[in-house]
Amino acid sequence: MEGMAALPRRSGELVFHDAWERRAFAIAVALCERGLYDWDVFRAQLIAEIDQLGAGREASDPAAPGYYEHWLASLEKVLARRGIAPDEDAPPDD
């Protein structure tokens, strides 16, 4: 059957919708690879972010944050706990 070799890639829709999602993904992975946090720490935060809204509301409200909005919020919080945050949010110690 023609074009079969392309199937594993073709079978899906876009992984990232917007450039910022791609970037947020890369930052989270890069900082984990650098040892700034364990992946489980990031994952736990991500679960908490998703959970905060509740699956039901997320399902019914198309304006609710999408997956990478949760991802971004998790990244911000995990970094803030390590003293890495843009200006006014920064905790006192590093």
Place this chain on the structure above:
Amino acid sequence: MSEPHDGHTHAHDAPPNPYLEKRRNGEETAALEARVKAIEDLVVGKGLVTTAALDRIVDIYEHDVGPLNGARVVARAWTDAAYKARLLADGSAAIAELGYGGLQGEHLVVVENTDTVHNVVVCTLCSCYPWPVLGLPPSWYKDAPYRSRVVIEPRAVLAEFGTELDDDVEVRVWDSSAEMRYMVLPQRPPGTEGMSEAALAGIVTRDAMIGVPRLASP
């Protein structure tokens, strides 16, 4: 046996996605872009990571790490019984034999579809997914409707993806977690007896390795 009822064309195309993506307006997108840029500037400025390293990660996950890896694992299992036994016994070790591993590839469990068992994978909590073999998850995998519903009514969800299972086929739903990530070993479809391992890898779809469709004959 267990092929979708509506024939080959449909089975080989992307399944109808019952969960449409969300759309934001330009203002919301701009605000999100600014937040990401603020983080990037911060961590690059602190020397924690370089812009080039971020580009490299995007490139790796979008192009190198993907379901073709998983498809090669499946094709090897179909053609090498000893490899299949090792794959089912210890997924992480078996994919490492083919050079795959890394973030989210630890604790990989491979579950086998048979005539009487159909496996489907979900992560009800977030979106745990075996990156080294399947790449990044499709958007529907991350969305709340799939995450919550496939556990409650797997047959109905599978039917929405075009997979109608006979009543005597047992459906097993595997919920991924930090401890365990799952990949489905699809059944080798009939009519593929003479195909090489490389050609077989070409008929394995990502979604079949999540367990949403079954593979049809080529």
